[in-house]
Amino acid sequence: MxxxxxxxxxxxxxxxxxxxxxxxxxxxxxxxxxxxxxxxxxxxxxxxxxxxxxxxxxxxxxxxxxxxxxxxxxxxxxxxxxxxxxxxxxxxxxxxxxxxxxxxxxxxxxxxxxxxxxxxxxxxxxxxxxxxxxxxxxRLYLENLLLPVIAGPAREEGVLRYPLPETFPVSWSSHLDVAATVAHLLTDPTITGNVAVGHLPALTGPDLASAFTSHLGRDVHFEAITPDAFGELITPLFGPAAAPVIALYQALNTQDGNVIAEANSAQKLLGLSPRPITQWLSELGV
CATH class of the missing domain: 3.40.50.720 (NAD(P)-binding Rossmann-like Domain)
Structure with missing residues (x-):
């Protein structure tokens, strides 16, 4: 099969x-x-x-x-x-x-x-x-942080710029975390319905910056930028596909966070937790 x-x-x-x-x-x-x-x-x-x-x-x-x-x-x-x-x-x-x-x-x-x-x-x-x-x-993928307009300044200037408020909590996850959950669910069909994937407790901008600091061995601080400013950075990379991305962050900025519920989380249902950010960065060799 x-x-x-x-x-x-x-x-x-x-x-x-x-x-x-x-x-x-x-x-x-x-x-x-x-x-x-x-x-x-x-x-x-x-x-x-x-x-x-x-x-x-x-x-x-x-x-x-x-x-x-x-x-x-x-x-x-x-x-x-x-x-x-x-x-x-x-x-x-x-x-x-x-x-x-x-x-x-x-x-x-x-x-x-x-x-x-x-x-x-x-x-x-x-x-x-x-x-x-x-x-x-x-919810949001950690791989977004690897865009050259995000990862470059973090590495070269010590500034992690992203279009979310500093205290905005997000249940970040990587494609590797999602893949582990998918593989588990495909090979063990006992769980049906929605399975949320992401960090709990959710992470804020300074949490991400702290992980980059540990991984890069230099001080990195978080800097919130507007969705429009983010759009100016990514449009040369994405072209017309940047428009829905900008719209997403405009919508997110009207909310208090982007956090999964524990009740239907992979942690609760499958015993699977997302990788720590430092581990993810190391695995990818960033």
Whole structure:
């Protein structure tokens, strides 16, 4: 029995592929261009909008890891519909969906993903299919701090600039933390529903700066900047894709924090805690 891993060449899927392999599972990378994978990697070419092809890939699978790629809303909507149709028809033993940081467990919050969004539609339709399903719900990714416009000044100037208030608490997590949770949930289907991933207690800007100080061996302090100032930094890197990122931080700045609930946390449900920031920095060789 095999595990299908979507986006296995990307930041989320690649560590899931590695985590499953480390558990002795048989992961198959489901990617658009398999020839970009390392030699010997089991893979299959996929078109996320082709429900018939996805059905063939999912049929007989022990588990499927899904996350919707960033793209035009119409494309993402079509992909969500095709994936849901394929899951409903093929009925793999297990499905694990990552929210990729979208908030799906705070109804009534202005940060909550709309009910008609592709992600919420996907979760709702896959769950309604009666297939064993878990949803992995991280908040902000630590990898955001590795953007050259963030990590560079931290290393060279001793200033960690980020578009959140200094005392704003966040349940940060890394892609490695998310992958560990996904691999656990794929291979142990006893937990269903939402599983939140992130640090508890939540971390503030000075907490992050302290970890950078320890890792870099030089004083690093946190400096809050506005979402618009952040936009000026990332637009040359992201192009038009910077707009929704800026909008996210504008919305976050209207809130008191971005913190997961302990009741449905990976710590509580699975006994899995995120890596300390210093360990994460060391593992990546930053």
């Amino acid at each position: 095999t595990y299908i891993v979507h986006g296995a060449t990307g930041a989320q899927g690649s560590p899931v592929l590695s985590s499953l392999a480390a558990r002795g599972a048989s992961p198959i990378a489901a990617v658009r261009t398999p020839d970009t994978l390392p030699a010997g990697t089991a893979s299959v070419a996929v078109d996320l909008s082709d429900a018939d092809a996805l059905t063939g890939i999912y049929r007989g699978a022990k588990g499927v890891f899904i996350h919707l790629p960033m793209g035009a809303p119409a494309d993402t909507k079509a992909q969500a519909a095709a994936i849901a149709t394929a899951v409903t028809t093929a009925r793999p033993d297990r499905v694990v969906i990552s929210t990729s940081g979208q908030i799906i467990d705070q109804p009534g919050s202005p940060l909550q993903a709309p009910d008609n969004s592709p992600l919420m539609t996907l979760i709702r339709e896959v769950t309604a299919a009666g297939v064993s399903t878990a949803v992995v719900a991280p």
